[in-house]
Amino acid sequence: MKKEFKIIAQIIQNNKRVLDIGCGDGTLMEYLKVNQKNDVRGLEPEKNLVQECIAKGLSVIEGDAEKELIQFPEKSFDYVVLSQTLQAFLNPEEVLNQLLRIGKQTIVTIPNFGYWKIRLHLLFKGTMPVTKNIPYDWYNTPNLHMCTIQDFVNFCDKKNIKIDQSMCLTNEKISEITLTNMRYKNIFSQLGVFLIK
Amino acid sequence: MNNDIKKIIVDQSLTLDCGKIIKDFSVAYETYGNLNKSKSNAILAFHALTGDQFVTNINPVTKKEGWWKFAVGPGKAIDTNKYFVICANVLGGCMGSFGPKEINPETNKVFGTTFPVITIKDMVKAQKFLIDSLGIKKLLAVVGGSMGGMQVLQFVSLYPDMSYSAIPIACSASHSAQNIALNELGRQAIMADPNWKKEDSIPSKGLAVARMAAHITYLSKQGLQEKFGRKLQDKGSLKFSFDADFQIESYLRYQGATFVDRFDANSYLYITRAMDYFDLEKQFNGNLSLAFENTKSKFCIISFSSDWLYPTNENKEIVIALNACGANVGFVEINSDKGHDSFLLNVPEFLKTLSEFINSTYNEINNEKRI
Numbered sequence: 001m002k003k004e005f006k007i008i009a010q011i012i013q014n015n016k017r018v019l020d021i022g023c024g025d026g027t028l029m030e031y032l033k034v035n036q037k038n039d040v041r042g043l044e045p046e047k048n049l050v051q052e053c054i055a056k057g058l059s060v061i062e063g064d065a066e067k068e069l070i071q072f073p074e075k076s077f078d079y080v081v082l083s084q085t086l087q088a089f090l091n092p093e094e095v096l097n098q099l100l101r102i103g104k105q106t107i108v109t110i111p112n113f114g115y116w117k118i119r120l121h122l123l124f125k126g127t128m129p130v131t132k133n134i135p136y137d138w139y140n141t142p143n144l145h146m147c148t149i150q151d152f153v154n155f156c157d158k159k160n161i162k163i164d165q166s167m168c169l170t171n172e173k174i175s176e177i178t179l180t181n182m183r184y185k186n187i188f189s190q191l192g193v194f195l196i197k
Numbered sequence: 198m199n200n201d202i203k204k205i206i207v208d209q210s211l212t213l214d215c216g217k218i219i220k221d222f223s224v225a226y227e228t229y230g231n232l233n234k235s236k237s238n239a240i241l242a243f244h245a246l247t248g249d250q251f252v253t254n255i256n257p258v259t260k261k262e263g264w265w266k267f268a269v270g271p272g273k274a275i276d277t278n279k280y281f282v283i284c285a286n287v288l289g290g291c292m293g294s295f296g297p298k299e300i301n302p303e304t305n306k307v308f309g310t311t312f313p314v315i316t317i318k319d320m321v322k323a324q325k326f327l328i329d330s331l332g333i334k335k336l337l338a339v340v341g342g343s344m345g346g347m348q349v350l351q352f353v354s355l356y357p358d359m360s361y362s363a364i365p366i367a368c369s370a371s372h373s374a375q376n377i378a379l380n381e382l383g384r385q386a387i388m389a390d391p392n393w394k395k396e397d398s399i400p401s402k403g404l405a406v407a408r409m410a411a412h413i414t415y416l417s418k419q420g421l422q423e424k425f426g427r428k429l430q431d432k433g434s435l436k437f438s439f440d441a442d443f444q445i446e447s448y449l450r451y452q453g454a455t456f457v458d459r460f461d462a463n464s465y466l467y468i469t470r471a472m473d474y475f476d477l478e479k480q481f482n483g484n485l486s487l488a489f490e491n492t493k494s495k496f497c498i499i500s501f502s503s504d505w506l507y508p509t510n511e512n513k514e515i516v517i518a519l520n521a522c523g524a525n526v527g528f529v530e531i532n533s534d535k536g537h538d539s540f541l542l543n544v545p546e547f548l549k550t551l552s553e554f555i556n557s558t559y560n561e562i563n564n565e566k567r568i
Contacts, residue, residue, distance in 0.1 A: 055554070057560070059496075
């Protein structure tokens with residue numbers, strides 16, 4: 001299981017209700033269900049991935065988060081997880097509002113557009129950055145709203161969203177983001193992980 | 198009746214939704230596979246409008262293959278080497294269960310239209326007697342498509358802790374206006390038949406027309422176009438008559454003609470009426486979620502992309518209601534151009550999902566952890 005999921009799983013306490021938005025093939029869900037006794041549900045737009053999840057015994061609904069989230073009652077999950085998908089929505093702000101409504105706490109991870117390689121790519125090559133984590137060209141990318149770790153923190157600040165935990169992933173190493181190391185982490189981390197409410 | 202038909206006679210009384218009380222009525226059924234010692238591998242399959250208890254293999258009465266031959270059998274999606282599959286003929290049916298074709302002991306005549314109007318709830322309650330008589334406390338799954346799916350929903354609503362899982366396929370929690378209209382079309386065709394209600398005669402023409410009309414609704418426009426197009430029955434040219442020029446006409450006529458051999462016109466009236474009356478939402482004062490409030494079942498809801506009779510959005514209403522009450526639900530729409538009938542046909546993606554969901558549920562309750 002990838003490092004990112006390990007961080008998410010560490011944040012989530014045992015025996016809690018979890019909704020995984022864009023759960024893919026259900027790797028994280030299965031881990032949470034088996035190892036942490038979490039009661040997990042998933043939402044995934046790709047049919048074949050939904051079928052894969054159902055085969056694993058995971059309760060996953062085929063659907064698009066921008067349309068489907070309204071059906072879940074307020075605070076009906078202890079955690080709602082959104083892994084590297086926020087930037088792909090037409091209206092990330094509205095999706096985030098829904099996540100905060102449904103979950104008592106929400107875990108959001110974002111690919112960091114402030115990562116130094118991305119900055120240098122644009123600075124020196126003068127073309128839209130294509131990296132290992134963000135492997136798309138400008139004309140076929142699903143990532144409509146890329147942001148940096150700093151952008152996301154600023155956004156939460158502006159919208160009065162409370163950040164309970166913020167971590168980042170730098171070359172597979174996990175560390176905490178603090179007010180003092182923020183500028184540094186925003187350059188050297190590929191991924192930000194936030195526990196918000 | 199036929200010796201090949203197993204049945205129980207329910208000696209308890211059942212109060213029907215219409216208010217009538219029935220007693221000593223028969224529930225005809227068939228089973229496939231073996232019930233294990235712990236009685237934890239039983240699956241109750243509900244049949245649709247024109248189905249019967251003979252799910253798979255050769256139906257001993259009609260001599261045709263069972264309606265769910267692609268899904269049920271040894272090594273199939275619902276593997277009868279592993280699971281014990283039960284199916285009962287619905288109340289109002291014509292394959293041995295208490296229905297309009299039976300003799301009314303009070304008059305010694307066939308019930309016909311003096312049979313009480315029955316509902317999906319009545320059908321489900323009747324089948325509960327069968328499950329009890331088999332000594333099964335909790336089913337592994339309740340499964341069914343179309344009207345079978347309605348019975349699944351009604352079953353989990355009535356008996357929230359009697360099945361580990363529930364698989365309603367291509368169905369709806371309340372019958373739509375369009376579906377009521379289509380059923381009415383079929384009923385009117387039967388009732389317009391001069392032979393209808395005449396003793397000792399079968400209104401086969403009307404029933405055949407009803408079947409032809411209904412059959413169109415089970416397919417998709419694209420599926421029909423691909424299979425038949427404008428192909429002519431005889432390769433030559435148009436006959437400039439009302440004979441079946443086109444292959445689609447001939448196909449429908451055949452569907453109608455063969456149907457009347459195996460189905461009772463009054464059963465058709467009663468069962469379509471039961472479908473029309475089905476409104477689970479209304480049973481719970483307009484809040485469908487309340488129907489599933491106490492459910493302990495794990496749900497897998499399946500719809501088909503080209504099904505316009507029970508379209509995906511109607512199936513999704515069930516998903517939404519289940520989510521609203523925090524139930525355990527998965528949902529997938531299967532891509533298929535075979536229309537509503539997809540659930541009866543060889544649609545590999547569907548059969549795979551069905552099989553894997555049931556297997557994973559079975560493994561879960563038998564504590565086979567895989568990580």
